[in-house]
Amino acid sequence: MPTSTQSDSSKATSKQRSIQRKVDAKDRAKTKPKADGAMQAGARKYPAPPFPAQHHPKPGEEWAIEPAPLYDAPFWRGSGKLEGKAALITGGDSGIGRAVAVLFAREGADIAIVYLSEDRDAEATRQAVEAEGRRCLALRGDVGNRAFCAKAVARAVKELGRLDVLVNNAAFQIHSTDFADLTEEHFDTTLKTNLYGYFHMAQEAVAHMKPGSAIINTGSVTGIEGSKDLIDYSMTKGGIHAFTRALSGNLVGKGIRVNAVAPGPVWTPLNPSEKEAQDVSQFGAKTPMKRPAQPEEIAPAYVFLASPQCSSYITGEILPIVGGY
Template sequence: MTTSRSPVAATLEKQRDIQNEVARADAASSTGNGDRPMQAGARPYPVPPFPEQHQAKPGEEARLDPPPLYDAPFYKGSEKLAGKIALITGGDSGIGRAVAVLFAREGADVAILHIGETRDADDTVAAIRAEGRKALAISGDVKDAAFCRKAVAAVVEVFGRIDVLVNNAAFQVHTADILDLSDAHFDETLKTNLYGYFHMAKAAIPHMGEGSAIINTGSVTGLEGSKELLDYSMTKGGIHAFTKALSGQLVPRGIRVNAVAPGPVWTPLNPSDKTPEDVAKFGSKTPMKRPAQPEEIAPAYVFLASPHCSSYITGEILPIVGGY
């Protein structure tokens, strides 16, 4: 005589079968490629570990190993910014350089501001001109409102107007404990990252017309915070709020204001902040297990700058954070 199983026993057997199936899948994935850094671009990108290195502020792209990838050789321009005039702070290296190159490839003449990295600035100017566009480099400190006004006036004198302002210059140095964060350090971060954006926007807006755009560089730290970048996280969160508030003010003028919030990006900013040991594993904690290269971030700025792509977008924060 056969005894049929109870419904409870059948359910338990089914659940254990599912449990065993998942365990087999977990075991298979642990020996697979789950820890491999993600490569989804047109070319492979460098992955940690990187050579241990450290630079004095502000950091030089020419000395970074491996060199940041900024020229996006597979990116084809299509006149998205034809005839436009762009001004980019922190445009000598990193994200700023990559944005300058793609703006030029899309038909814009580009002015860059930098704080004194002459070699990097010269390389960026050469890259802009190689795209067939005009370039201008100006050295100075965006904390200084008078410099921001003079820089804008110089760009307008050369090019006649400003169509796109990219606020990108930044200061970052980690501090593990708030008690070690000096007033001078806090002041330098806030005045560079917040005052600089304010001064540049205030100086540029009178020279911008309907259809113009302002793009601010925020950060994942402004969205999530970073315990070792207390002051920097504050400024990036402030930049996000500034973006939203200013966008509302400028709707009547027809000027769009947006922000890009990157995660870790391989630029001189980080090796001039972190310890050599931390630089070696920079970006490894992202889901993609590597930092972005500047050329992976720059197309977002093209998108937000071009009236052909984003005419109905203002007051937005676009995170590019490697899968967080």
């Protein structure tokens, strides 16, 4: 004769199996859904993979990319969040940098952009900023060179009259699938652009910044998760995150906030000039949203972190924008 414990156990087992049968029956009755498309939660529909297979020479030029990255955010209405301020944006000719320049201008800031050699893209950005009614200074040079960084900051301050926001955004990225193939030249170029460039620009800019100013660094999801094919790039982006936190503590006494945005895949010249053509066609497809971000989807985070109206109590933070986890 079963004990009360055995009886209770049998009842519990029967209950679980009864629940299981009901769930199984519902599962069998369901029509299997079609594969979901890319998530569209913005003000307009954004492009999704597959993209045209393409591979562009470094440093990558926005005018040559298909489809063209979306940067102008026509749905964004400025409200004076950066009125009367001046911002210096490295890598400002294209991609995230261009979108940030346009939104900063729409919020009332004058802009200086730094770019490597993409004259056509830089001119397009200058025109886009001026169309917002603000001044735009375009400075050509290598942020890995300390002397250039000093000259760029000095000229921006002289021509714009002040410097309130620094956006460190210039980057070099190219894959190395086999770790043994990562050359010292490759490694050094990545560090010079992504770490030295941020350090040089920040050190030069801080000397001109007053309390209430802000530095915003562009990190990356690779600096959080790592990427097996981007060891050097991942290392620099993790370094940028640490640099952001450390510098924020150092500059608290000066009233200068320091934060970082850490994007996931974004449709900019950086990746079509980094990946092989077939990989570019599927860029961003593995995110939960099944597409890369467009630059105009990332730029509002920079407005938020630049504006003392929005983020006066935020410093030393890393803001991931990665399309879901």
